[in-house]
Amino acid sequence: MPGVSIRGLTQRYGDLAAVENLSLEVAPGELVALLGPSGCGKTTTLRLVAGFLTPESGEIWVGDRCLSSPASVVPPERRRMAMIFQSYALWPHMTVAQNVAYGLRFKGGMNRADRARRITEMLRVVQLAGYDQRYPGELSGGQQQRVAVARALVVEPEILLLDEPLSNLDANLREEMRFEIRRLHEAFAITTLYVTHDQAEAMVISDRIAVLERGRVVQTGTADEVFGQPRTRFVAEFIGRTNLLDGVAVATDTVAIGRLQLRVAGGGLTPGTRVAVSIRPHAIALGEPTDRPTPGANVLQGTVRRASFLGDSVDYEIAVADSDIVLRVVTPVGVPRRRAGEVVGLAVDAAACVTLAEASA
Amino acid sequence: MRVGSPGLDRSAVVWVGAALALVALMALPLGWLVALSVSGERGITLDHYRAVLSDVALRKAVWNTLVLAFWVGLGSIAIGAPLAWLTARTDVPARRTIRTLVLASFVTPPFLGAFAWVMLAGPNAGLLNKMWRGVTGADEALLNIFSMPGLIFVVTLYTFPYVYIMIANTLALIASDLEEAASILGASRLAVALTVTLPMVLPALVSGFILAVLQALALFGSPAILALPAGFHTITTQIWSFFHFPPKTEMAAAFSIPLLLATALLLLVQKRILGRRGYAAIGGKGGQRRAIALGRWRWPAFAGCLVVMACSIFLPYGILAKAALSRAWAQPLTWDNLTLANFSFTFFEYGATHDAIVNTLELGVATATIGAGLVALLAYITTRRLVRGHQLIGFLALAPVVIPGVVLAVALFIAYTRPPLVLYGTLAILFIAYLTKEMPVGYAQSDATFRGIPPELEDAGRILGAGRLRILRDVTAPLARSGIIAAWCFIFIGVIRELSASIILFTPATKVMSVVIFDLKEEGQFGAIAVLGLVMLVLTFATVAIVQAALGRDVLGVRE
Numbered sequence: 001m002p003g004v005s006i007r008g009l010t011q012r013y014g015d016l017a018a019v020e021n022l023s024l025e026v027a028p029g030e031l032v033a034l035l036g037p038s039g040c041g042k043t044t045t046l047r048l049v050a051g052f053l054t055p056e057s058g059e060i061w062v063g064d065r066c067l068s069s070p071a072s073v074v075p076p077e078r079r080r081m082a083m084i085f086q087s088y089a090l091w092p093h094m095t096v097a098q099n100v101a102y103g104l105r106f107k108g109g110m111n112r113a114d115r116a117r118r119i120t121e122m123l124r125v126v127q128l129a130g131y132d133q134r135y136p137g138e139l140s141g142g143q144q145q146r147v148a149v150a151r152a153l154v155v156e157p158e159i160l161l162l163d164e165p166l167s168n169l170d171a172n173l174r175e176e177m178r179f180e181i182r183r184l185h186e187a188f189a190i191t192t193l194y195v196t197h198d199q200a201e202a203m204v205i206s207d208r209i210a211v212l213e214r215g216r217v218v219q220t221g222t223a224d225e226v227f228g229q230p231r232t233r234f235v236a237e238f239i240g241r242t243n244l245l246d247g248v249a250v251a252t253d254t255v256a257i258g259r260l261q262l263r264v265a266g267g268g269l270t271p272g273t274r275v276a277v278s279i280r281p282h283a284i285a286l287g288e289p290t291d292r293p294t295p296g297a298n299v300l301q302g303t304v305r306r307a308s309f310l311g312d313s314v315d316y317e318i319a320v321a322d323s324d325i326v327l328r329v330v331t332p333v334g335v336p337r338r339r340a341g342e343v344v345g346l347a348v349d350a351a352a353c354v355t356l357a358e359a360s361a
Numbered sequence: 362m363r364v365g366s367p368g369l370d371r372s373a374v375v376w377v378g379a380a381l382a383l384v385a386l387m388a389l390p391l392g393w394l395v396a397l398s399v400s401g402e403r404g405i406t407l408d409h410y411r412a413v414l415s416d417v418a419l420r421k422a423v424w425n426t427l428v429l430a431f432w433v434g435l436g437s438i439a440i441g442a443p444l445a446w447l448t449a450r451t452d453v454p455a456r457r458t459i460r461t462l463v464l465a466s467f468v469t470p471p472f473l474g475a476f477a478w479v480m481l482a483g484p485n486a487g488l489l490n491k492m493w494r495g496v497t498g499a500d501e502a503l504l505n506i507f508s509m510p511g512l513i514f515v516v517t518l519y520t521f522p523y524v525y526i527m528i529a530n531t532l533a534l535i536a537s538d539l540e541e542a543a544s545i546l547g548a549s550r551l552a553v554a555l556t557v558t559l560p561m562v563l564p565a566l567v568s569g570f571i572l573a574v575l576q577a578l579a580l581f582g583s584p585a586i587l588a589l590p591a592g593f594h595t596i597t598t599q600i601w602s603f604f605h606f607p608p609k610t611e612m613a614a615a616f617s618i619p620l621l622l623a624t625a626l627l628l629l630v631q632k633r634i635l636g637r638r639g640y641a642a643i644g645g646k647g648g649q650r651r652a653i654a655l656g657r658w659r660w661p662a663f664a665g666c667l668v669v670m671a672c673s674i675f676l677p678y679g680i681l682a683k684a685a686l687s688r689a690w691a692q693p694l695t696w697d698n699l700t701l702a703n704f705s706f707t708f709f710e711y712g713a714t715h716d717a718i719v720n721t722l723e724l725g726v727a728t729a730t731i732g733a734g735l736v737a738l739l740a741y742i743t744t745r746r747l748v749r750g751h752q753l754i755g756f757l758a759l760a761p762v763v764i765p766g767v768v769l770a771v772a773l774f775i776a777y778t779r780p781p782l783v784l785y786g787t788l789a790i791l792f793i794a795y796l797t798k799e800m801p802v803g804y805a806q807s808d809a810t811f812r813g814i815p816p817e818l819e820d821a822g823r824i825l826g827a828g829r830l831r832i833l834r835d836v837t838a839p840l841a842r843s844g845i846i847a848a849w850c851f852i853f854i855g856v857i858r859e860l861s862a863s864i865i866l867f868t869p870a871t872k873v874m875s876v877v878i879f880d881l882k883e884e885g886q887f888g889a890i891a892v893l894g895l896v897m898l899v900l901t902f903a904t905v906a907i908v909q910a911a912l913g914r915d916v917l918g919v920r921e
Contacts, residue, residue, distance in 0.1 A: 050824055076823035083824040089817035093839045102835070106826030155825060 002063025002158055003028040003191055004049065009058035011044055011215075018044040020215035022058070031185050031192040032220075033202035036212035037238065042195045045212070046161050049193060050083055051076040062159060077106070082152035083161040086168065088144045090136035096123070096147050097132035103155035122154040125184070142173045149181070153188060160192040166201060178204045199239045203227070211235050233356050236278040243279045243327050244356075248272065255355065258323045262298050263350040276356040281330040283352035286316070286338060287345040298353065300346040302327065304338045318344065375748050382735070383757055385782075386797045390772035391764075397775050398614035409615035419616065422594040429513060429584070429595060430577040436517035437573035440669055441524030442566060447662055449532040452652045454663045459670065460529075466673040467522035468901050470858035471515075472582025472875065473894045477677030478515045479586065480684060480887065482506040486691045488680060507591040516583050518673040520576045524569035531565040537651045564634050571631040575624060579765035581861035582875070586882065596620050597767045597861060604865055610775060617768040625763040678898075684891035703888035707896075714893060717877040721857050724788060724873065725900075728795040729853035732803050735796075737845050740807035741837070745816065755808070762801040766861030769794055774865055786868045794862040799852040806851055810844025811837075843911040850908040854901050 004026040011019040019041040026032045034042040047053050049060055051073055060068035067074045082103065090099050097119055104115045123129050126146040136144055145165065152160060165181070166174045182205050185192060196202050202209045203223035210220045211234075219231045230236035233244060247257035249269035255262050255277055264277055293299040302318040305326065314337060316329040327346070338344055399405050413419050447453045448460050466474075481489050482504040493503035505511060535558065543553045584595040594602070596616065603613035655662055684690035687698045707714045736758065742748060743755040761769070773794050777784035784790040814837060822832040860875040867876045874893055881890045 050820070052820055052823070075828070076820070077826045077828050079824070081824055083821065085817045085821060087815060087817055089815065089821035091818060091821075091836055091840075102822065102827075103825030151821075151825070161824070 001028045001189070001191060002065075003030065004159060004193065005061040006045070006049070007059045007061070009045065009048060009060065010056045011041075011048060011053060012056055017041075017215050019048065019055075022212075022215060022217055024210055024217055024220070026191055026193060028191055029189040030207045031182075031194060031205065033194045033196055033206035033209045034212055035196055035199060035202040035209050035239075037197055040212040041215035042197075042212050043163055044215075046083075046163050046193060046195050049159070050081060050161055051079050079159070080157055081159040081161060082155055082157035084148045084152050084163065084165045086164040088136075088148040088165075088168075090144055090147055090151075092136055094135075095132065096128065096134050096136070096139070099136065099147055100132075100151045100154050103151065107155060118154055122150045125153075125187075126150045141169055142177065145169060145177060149184065153184065153190075157190060160190045162192065162194045164196055165194075166196075167198070174201070181205055211238065213238075229354060230278055231357060233276055233278075236354070236356055241281055241328065243281065243284075245277045245279070245325060247275055247277060249275050253350070255353075257325065260300065260320065260323050260325070262348075262353050263296075264353040264355050265351045266355065269355065278354045278356055279327070279348055279352055281315075281328040282313075283348060284327060284329045285347040286329060286331055286335060287347060289343050289345045291345045291347070294347065296351075297347045297349050300348070302344055302346055304340050304342045304344060306340055307338055309333075309337075318346065320346070375742060379739070379754055379757075386793060386800075387757075387761060387764075390769070390776040393775040394614050394617060394768070394772040397611055398618055400611065409611045410618075413612060413615045418594070419599060422596055422599040423619075425509070425588070425593050426578060426595040426597075428509065429516065430574045432513045433516045433520050433577035434570045434574040436513060437521040437524045438566060438570055440517065441521035441569060441573075442528050442562075444521070444666060444669065445525045445528035445532060447666060449529045450653050451655050451659075451662070453655060453659060453666065455666075459666050462670045462674050463522050463525050464905070465902075466519055466670075467526075468854060468905055469519055469673070469677075470582070470860070470875070470894075470897060470901075471519040471580060472586060472860055472878070473681070473897065474519050474673065474677050475515050475583040475586040476878070476882070476887075476890055476894065477680050478506050478511070480680045480690060481676055482511065488691070491691070507587055509588075509591070509593070512584060512587045512591075514672075515587060516577055516580060517573075518669075519583075520573045521669075523572040523576060524566070527565040527569035527572065528562055531562050535561055568631050568634050571627050571634075575627055578620065578624060578627075579767070579861065581767055581864060582879070585864075585879070597765070600767050600771060601864060604774075610771075613771045614775065617771050620765055621763065621768050624765055628763055681891045681894050681898075684887050685895055687888070690887045690891070703892045707889045707892040711889060713872060713877050713880070714874075714889060717872045717874045717893075718896065720788060720871060721874040724791055724795060725853045725856040728792055728799065728856045729849045732796050732799055732852045733807075733845055733849040736800060736803040736807040736848055737810075737841065740804060740811045741833075744808060744811040745819075755804075758804040759801045761797045764797070766794075766798060766859065767865065769798060770862035770865035773862075785866070786871065788871050790866050791863060791871060791873065794866055795852075795856045795859060798859065798862060799855040802855060803848040803852045806844065806848040807841075810841050810848070813844070814840045843913075846911040847908045850904045850911070854904050857897060857900055 004024075006022060006024040006026075009019050009022045010017065022041070022045060024032070034045060036042050044053065048055055048068060051068060054073045055068055055070055057070055059066055062079070065074075067079055091102075094102070100119050100122060101115060104110060104118065110118075119132070120129070123132060126149050128143060128146050128150065131139070131143065131147075136147065139147065145168075148165070162181075166177050169177060178201055181194075185205070194202070194205060196205075206223070208220055208222055209226050210217045211226060212218070213232075213234045219226055219235050221229075226235060227239055230239065230242075236242045236244065245255075245257050245262070247255040247262070249271050250256045250261065251271055252269050253263055253267040255264055255269070255275050257277070262277060264275075269275060289301050291299075301321040303321070304316055305319050306317040308315040311333075313330050313332060314335070316331070316338065318327050318329055319325075320327060329346070398409055399407065401408055444459070444463065448456045448463075453459070479487070481487055484490060484502040484505045484507065487502070487504065487506065489504060490502040493499065506515065539561070540553050540557050543557045544550075548556065579597065580595075581597040581601065584598050585601070588595055589598060597620075600613050600616055600620075603609045603616070680690075683694055685703050686700065687694055688700050688702065689698060692698050708718075709715070739754055739758050743751045743758075748754075764772075773790055774785065776782075777790050777793075784793070818836055818840070819829075819832050822836050823829070827835060858875060859873070860879065863873050863876050864879060867873065872880070874897055878890050878893050878897075881887075881893070
């Protein structure tokens with residue numbers, strides 16, 4: 001089972017660079033999510049990998065085969081890949097069985113009985129046994145989705161490409177299918193590129209996430225890494241909600257934001273440089289203004305501006321004293337509730353204050 | 362964006378093919394048209410234009426055409442817009458039937474309607490006039506169809522569906538919410554209509570007006586049947602008469618250019634207006650459309666629709682049927698007068714009609730088949746962006762829409778009566794004329810067909826191992842089939858009714874049905890005309906039925 005290596009890929013539409021000098025390594029058997037907002041070039045990247053587009057520069061390797069370069073592109077049909085489309089792209093004039101069987105026509109060494117067995121088996125895996133004579137138009141959205149999955153997996157591709165496959169499903173089904181896709185990946189362990197704009201989906205499904213911004217990979221890492229240690233302002237804001245504070249480094253591990261001083265994670269800052277700090281809303285603890293500071297934590301005071309009960313959590317907006325900073329704070333419901341106008345103490349571990357590269361890369 | 366493997370060789374083949382087709386169909390004829398219009402005995406001259414412009418009779422023809430086109434445009438709006446509103450938005454009775462009848466007048470060859478109205482309202486023998494005299498005892502005719510008002514009336518009857526289509530399609534996109542949003546803010550019904558509905562359909566209205574004007578400008582049959590006996594010409598009949606012995610081809614060319622330019626200009630204006638029409642559709646999707654209750658106006662409105670339908674369908678079709686079945690069409694249809702002789706005469710005895718039917722069917726099938734194949738190929742190439750410059754191909758495929766049939770015929774006549782290709786006198790020149798003339802309709806249909814097939818359906822097969830040709834066979838072709846059948850039908854319908862180009866390009870050996878109908882008029886063979894007309898109508902409606910079955914909707918394109 002080969003991996004995928006994307007090296008310095010660039011693709012422009014007119015003056016607009018959809019993908020710019022993008023590099024990414026996908027290990028054999030790994031599932032990597034390409035995560036980013038619309039227009040970040042993730043679908044273009046996927047279509048380049050599939051061979052539907054010719055790159056302007058850069059190369060795409062699968063194992064030891066160079067599949068795409070500006071000079072030559074192996075056509076999609078000879079790449080031994082499979083793809084699941086956002087629209088599912090099921091052929092409306094073919095039955096479920098015919099849709100699933102289609103890719104097998106181009107694989108040698110299989111007789112009719114083998115094929116039939118494989119199709120039946122695959123439909124059983126995606127829980128569509130008995131639906132083989134239906135037409136796609138007669139199926140629900142979730143069932144169509146499963147047919148698309150079956151059609152892609154039945155050919156045992158070397159590489160599986162998924163382009164926002166869950167975005168047409170309703171919320172409940174979407175959550176269910178996330179686990180389903182993860183389960184199938186663990187069963188088949190096919191090297192997979194998964195395009196999505198939904199961070200929760202990327203976190204549940206993937207081994208690693210590659211965050212894309214304006215045609216470039218700005219950070220790769222596990223869900224924990226990109227959430228816990230975002231490298232840029234863009235990553236911090238795109239993955240989960242966060243408080244972003246702009247300040248200036250005053251020591252290797254301290255940032256001044258107006259009159260406030262925050263100790264931050266890591267260290268190694270150059271005093272005098274501009275720095276942004278990201279603090280996740282749930283990393284801030286609420287207490288009494290008179291609480292003694294715990295060692296290593298930043299302690300602030302503030303006034304509750306707004307408190308919203310959200311069922312499984314409480315969402316606060318808190319104006320920090322002696323500054324014009326307003327922090328978003330989320331607490332579990334068990335914590336004593338505060339009302340608007342109350343003065344509260346805030347504690348943030350230095351480790352939860354993540355410094356970001358000032359400009360988005 | 363480049364696609365798949367480097368495709369220079371493939372593009373080259375396509376481009377050479379497209380370029381050749383283009384030269385044969387448009388560039389060569391139009392080039393000759395322009396060249397001849399400025400060629401004198403000693404080099405380039407503007408003499409022909411000068412002659413055309415200074416001739417009082419020709420100026421009169423231009424004026425007549427403008428009068429005709431303007432009033433047809435207005436008349437089409439006066440009939441088409443209310444009819445569209447009534448059937449799309451109100452509870453007027455028998456809406457579906459009215460729509461179907463509008464469709465029927467849309468596909469009725471206008472010159473057949475003109476013939477029928479000669480039999481209905483000719484000053485001497487016209488049925489309505491005879492009834493009028495019978496009832497009132499008057500000597501004078503009530504109606505004289507051989508007049509400018511008569512001509513405007515008949516042309517409008519078969520042109521208003523263009524306005525109807527534009528308005529009905531636009532109204533179908535405007536959700537009732539938009540109007541209700543105004544009502545809830547306090548606008549009266551009239552205020553809603555004037556401030557919300559009308560502004561939204563205004564582009565469609567203007568656009569429909571221009572389409573109707575264009576139809577009237579390019580029309581040959583009805584003016585030839587109604588204006589010539591009344592003693593006046595329009596531009597198209599004037600161009601045609603330049604080909605009477607001795608032919609004045611240069612004059613015809615010089616007189617054609619202004620018509621060509623006027624058509625192109627009007628279409629440009631129409632495109633501009635329609636290009637901004639998008640806002641009519643915003644929020645239209647999924648919005649509900651509630652029928653407006655007409656109350657006590659319901660039946661009067663229905664009666665109004667009935668009058669229009671009587672004039673464009675019931676009376677003309679009735680008189681054609683009567684003429685086909687009677688020995689003397691002007692006499693009452695009694696047992697003595699009843700006969701099938703007209704049918705046997707037309708099909709078996711009169712050589713010209715038999716040959717014309719065969720020629721028409723051959724040309725119809727050939728043009729539709731080759732044309733549908735060609736436009737399908739072109740539309741596939743342009744919608745899938747297979748070659749560089751695909752936009753240009755699309756533009757060129759639609760370009761012939763600016764060429765009126767008569768002008769196209771003049772151009773083809775000039776180009777193919779001389780070497781290297783002498784096609785005049787063969788069916789081939791008619792084939793080229795029809796192919797050129799019907800290409801835009803077929804292309805538009807095919808383009809919509811391929812746009813309706815998401816490229817992912819093809820991509821999904823490619824990535825599973827099928828090559829482009831294989832996908833074309835397994836996926837694209839089955840999904841495009843009904844759309845291509847529809848394109849075939851549209852072209853076929855266009856060909857079998859074509860008169861304005863045929864009337865200049867035919868020779869005695871290459872007559873088609875429309876031309877023979879025209880000839881028979883000179884001989885006063887109204888029975889045979891009626892039979893041929895009915896054959897044409899049966900062919901047309903059978904083809905329309907195929908389209909509707911293939912597309913699952915009616916050809917007016919209004920979503921229900």
